[in-house]
Amino acid sequence: MNPLLAVAVLVCTVSLLLMLPLLPALVELRRKSDALPLSVVQQNAGEIRHFAHSFRDYIKGLEPIMQSCVAAGTSATGTLPDGEEYVVLGRLDEPLVRALAQRAQPTRW
């Protein structure tokens, strides 16, 4: 093989090998698929009541249904505005509650 060609092939091969780990980096640099700032909780950081408050707001629309279920001892099902399904149980001895309670028992292995 021509010595010049051999050197050129060697240089190209080594350059390619060195460039290999940079390929994903170059792709990411160009596409910027993960270039947003880290999400910092600006409003409710460290506020342990935030979950309770926001859950209360979330189920606020169900309040009349919950009150009527508790008063009548019945249950109700439906869908929340965001598409989540719900079950309201008016009595603790509902079969569904019993089933859930049984499922919650610790399992022995």
Add this chain to the structure above:
Amino acid sequence: MLARPRQVSSDHEEPRSGLRLRAMIYVLYSIVFVICVYTGRHYWFTLNRLFGFQRHPYIDIDTADWPPVTVLVAAHNEERVMANILDALMTVKYPADKMLVIPVNDRSTDRTREIIDKFVEDFPGHIQPFHRVGGKSGKAAALKDAMELVNTEVILIFDADYIPGAGLIKQLVAPFFDLEVGGVMGRVVPMNVNTNLLTRLLDLERSGGYQVDQQARMNLRLVPQHGGTVAGVRLSALREIGGWNENSLTEDTDLTYRLLLNGWKTVYQNRSECYEEVPEVWPVRIKQIMRWAKGHNQAMVTYGFRLLLGKHRATLRERIDGTLLLGVYAMAPITLIGWALALAVFYQGVAPLHGVIAVLSLTAYAALGNLAAFFEIAAAARLDGTRKRVALLPFLILGFAVSIFSVSRAAISQLSDLVTGAEFHWDKTERFRKVL
């Protein structure tokens, strides 16, 4: 192509050149040893963050009789960012009658004063401006002068380019319920990540530095570093250690070590996060890191010996970690010297064993030293829940190359300043945010 080992020409030259060579090899061994210590430290911190017990002792304090607090906002020509931080501070969730914001306007020549005065008008009683028109330059000097307005036990400090969230003030104040705590530091998160390669690399570096390095030091009861912003200090502790040191180039490092030497704890809170703006151009980044390096080296000279061997209340692990932390910026010139020595020793024609060890020393650093820092940053990216940004890791070599030469340049200039007696010139970090 490698040179053949040089043949020794005469019997007279042999002892002298042999002695010189041996000295070079021993210096090289020492450098490699120190590099290995830092490498081990990187791995220890990273493994601790991935698998160890995590200490966040104060983060869940939510309900308390919150103490009065003064928030100092250091500002020198900050018209681009001043309104953002004051806006944010006026909406935080902290008892309004217990929080006073003092923007420390340090000799600004732009619209900073005008912006501050407008906020004072809009929020009477909540902001007390401190307009400084003369005196020594630098943040520490400005904060020192502003202390005449401070009369609360808890003081928080922000740089003007930061945007604190609503719950941050409570989070930073909470550790001060512990009477041993003299200083508190929160986590810095870059907000202008998307701008260019530099900002993306700085985002990764910050991630490694805070998510892994600082939190590991907190977990292991070592020396979390006070960063001088998104941070707090106890007034009585500050008074005990002699107040702000206006001669320090990095008042935060200086504060960390004076607190430590006086028996006060500095707490790092990884979940007390705050957005900041990172430099968007390399010259600004280089200036910033050079100032940090000079300040750190200054602290190393001032406190290093006393911390390691002096009589004070720091534990053994705090002494060792604190000393290593003081030396981080000195490692750049030391590493360069190590590289030069390794090559010199090799081309001096050392005995085969020494030659092998010299080359091994170089490769060991290249493999282990760098890899440890990369591992730390990759682990931080994982802990942060990010995914594809970790692909940029190979580019960090570029950031390290710039840092190693800039920090070495800073060290050389610091030495020449010592000889010539030149005074340090304070370089303010340029802002890039668009004026609202």
